[in-house]
Amino acid sequence: MIKQIDKSNNLPSKISTISSIRMIFSYALLKKKEFILMLLFMGLGITFMMISPQISRRVINILENNDSNTSVNDILLPIGLGVLISLVGAIVLGIGRYFSAIVGTEAQYNIRKSVYNAINRQTFSFFNKAETGDLVARATSDIEMTTPVFNQGITLGFQSIIMMIGVVVGISITFPSISWIILLAVGLFLLAISFCAKRMQIAYVKSRKTFGNLTTVFRENIIGAQVVRIFNSQEKEIKKFRKENADFKDYTIEAIKWSTILRYSGWIMLAVMSSFVLIIGGWQAYVAYQNQDLSFDLGRFIAMLMYISMLGMPINQVNNVVMNFVQANAAMIRVKEVLDAMPEIMEDTNAISAENIRGDVEFRNVNFGYTSTLVLKNINLKVEAGTTIALLGTTGSGKSTLISLLPRFYDVVNGELLIDGVNIKKYKIEELRKQIAVCSQNIFLFNISIADNIRYGRPDASMNEVIQAA
Template sequence: MSSNQLKAPFQYEKIPLKNVTVDNKKKAKNMSNTLKRLWNYLAAEKGKLILVILMVTISSGLGLLGPFMVGMAIDDYIVTQEAAGLGMLLVGLIIVYLFHSLSIFLQNYWMIGIAQNTVYTLRKDLFKQFHRLPISYFDKRQYGDLMSRLTNDIDNVNNTLNQSVIQIFASVLTLIGTVAVMLYLSPILTVVTMSVIPAMFLAMRWITKRTGPLYKLQQNDLGEVNGYVEEIVSGQHIVKTYSQEEKVIRGFEKRNHSLKQTGFWALTIAGFIPKIMNMLNFLSFALIALVGGILVIVYDQQLVTVGIIVIFTEYARQFTRPLNELSNQFNLLLSAIAGSERVFQVMDETIEEIDETNAIEMENTKGTIKFDHVTFGYEDTAILKGISFEANPGETVAFVGHTGAGKTTIINLISRFYDYNTGKITLDGIDLKTIKRSSLRQHMAFVLQDPFLFHGTIRENIRYGRLDATDTEVEAAAMDANAHDFIVKLPNSYDTILDQDGSGISQGQKQLLTIARALLAAPSILVLDEATSNIDTITEMKIQEALKRLMVGRTSFVIAHRLNTIQEADTIIMLEHGEIIEQGNHDELINQKGSYYGLYKGQIQ
């Protein structure tokens, strides 16, 4: 795709703090759906989940048994000053806490495995989805934001699964067990202990109604920061060329400030939870000690014993601790759900193959491409209007015109990166929309204005055109592309490792490697997007020679800005505002003395 098609940055909806509570109902609806989808991933580990649930149940039960045994020891042995049997009780207490620790270790060990497998599958599915989405999806979004969904958002899910799932389940079990034992021991002290719940509920409700949307906004702002950084780092040469350092710094500061603000308020409001819980915990201790002491004195330990008061002080902590953990884990859960929603948003996008249920495979093609009154527009903007032309096997068709005339759009339609609105495009008489995209592109190769190479060896980059090619075929393609001579002079020849995007070799050498890649693919249809721009004269001659070899016997489409490179084309199509205004070979268009003639004369003067 040519560089003049800029990606539109993804626009995020800002949620003002004062309106956070208004958006919560919509958030809750999304939360339910997101949790259900996350559960579908977790359900793949049912066996381990059952073991985790069993260990959580055992650890919760043993956690309740320990304080109960301590209270019984006080009433049965310490208050009565009976030493017989105390030793066995202490041994039993040690065994209880040893098994309690072992059950906690096992549940954490198995849960880590479940979380890692779940996140592995989620990350794999998201990456796979990226490769099923159409080019139009990526044209409208910042790459850094998409990368953030694959890294930061999924890491958020990973951290929450490791921490929250066990804590939430254990807290619920501990809470139920604690209340049951407390009611058995003393209904009066149970009511006293639970008197703090209304205040706790109101506080948690106020906090979580604000933290949910804030966590979602924080993830969005983080994605925007990542997208901006990726864009600016990639365009660092342009930034410095136009001395725009201060502008991009201000742009980053604006986005960074927004992230700081949302992060500050999300963490600040969430930070109220432990303070409130500690205050209510101390209040609960004080009430139990006060009421329990009065009951012991007034009723002479008939209603409540000293051991029961000790048990209740421990159970009061165990009662408020699960509530505290539930509140904290719920906030972590909200953060993970915010990340999960962003992941599932990508997964819910319409994939490129959705309209190919009955599309056909095309094993061979002659390469006859015909446009018949084709119109196309990006959303509400008309780009192409009534385009008609035909390219026969082995012919070269060149597109010329000013920026925005529709040259790249025609190439996008031929490649089915986009589908046309009306009219018809055929390949060998078959409607392009009825041919599977993967099948169509197997017969195509691209040599673009900005050559792209992957991190890896030169041999691997050339072999990308056909993965089953032998080393001999790779080297033969490099020779035909005039790349062999410079490759063998490199330190490790074909096994020289290129840095990301091929840094370490010149622009012209990169282009020669992409031509070698296209030659190895042996396509029937070739697309050239100003493949010799910004290249020195000697390298341009090598590239032109290699391109001539590449184009022999292939239907070629060339986007040209320098008209001296397309004079031998069979058909030159002059575009203006999405319409064909002139069509013919070079000599015919020169003799017409129209727009092409004026453009050509302007370039050679």
């Protein structure tokens, strides 16, 4: 059974959060070669970007020194090298993002396949307890919420981390006296990420749960449109929809609020840090100018400013990556609940064949209930093979329930159900169900032809057999 998402203001458990993120990476690593190539090319691309400020520093120092022995080639060579490095870096980053797209597409394909397989292995009791609309939301929109993470989140996250490290290292080498400002600013930004991400997580988990409820309301009103109108309950259903829609809106706005705070805290941090660096660097330049200190390295100062400007991109990317991961994590917690749901009816590891059963049926002291309340109590019944019987009773007396026990759509709570003297739990489930024909009182047609609907249980049936069955 799908567990209910906590409706309180608490975060999901740390284990759930970590396990859902671990699952995201486990699906990404299904394309291990492409994943490694993605990280390799992204790392190389960032490395090329980190070289550019040092080349600019060299060019500026050459121009500043105004050495008579300096030739045009001495200036054009580093400029050409800088252009080449930038071009190669852009190409390498593009290749990295190509591999990222492959990893992301394959990951989502496998998640959808896993969820569909998980749903199809479930028993009737699972669908009795699960809200269909919520289940559809988990299998569709929740999986879709992981798209930004797989398509660019992992790539940009790795790129941002490498770039931030590169900027800190570059500034520490170029202008070590102010590197503490950069480290302090980055540390404060990481604290802001932690603070805002927790609150975004709360809002997004509630938002996804409410969206599932909203989908359920939509589905019930479309499928049950006739019933709603027969009982003149349109206003009641509208109020129900308004409540779920309002909750979804409120939780989404709450998530956007913390996302916005995180985004602008990064930009404010960058602006304050840049101001401090400009003040300190500008003061050093002013003092050097006043004292006619020719040792002041203007190229070094320009390189430092270039490194600081580079922080703008990873800060913006980190904001997007955090938001994408929080959304994906909230969605994957719900998806993982579907994947982890174990079927209530399992086949015995030593199950025997049911292909040649004769068909003697015996209910021996059978008790059954959909919940803790029993609807069948102490049923004892023997039906020999070839016998035709009719079960009569009022609506809800348990006729359909009794028949549903034969193909093991449900298992008895107490007692035994035997076919040919063998407990049906010892038979292979698929073979057992092939020996039983069920004509359900609930009609459902798949979006295929009438003929294909008739032969649904036997796809190899000929057209003559289909016509005869009809």
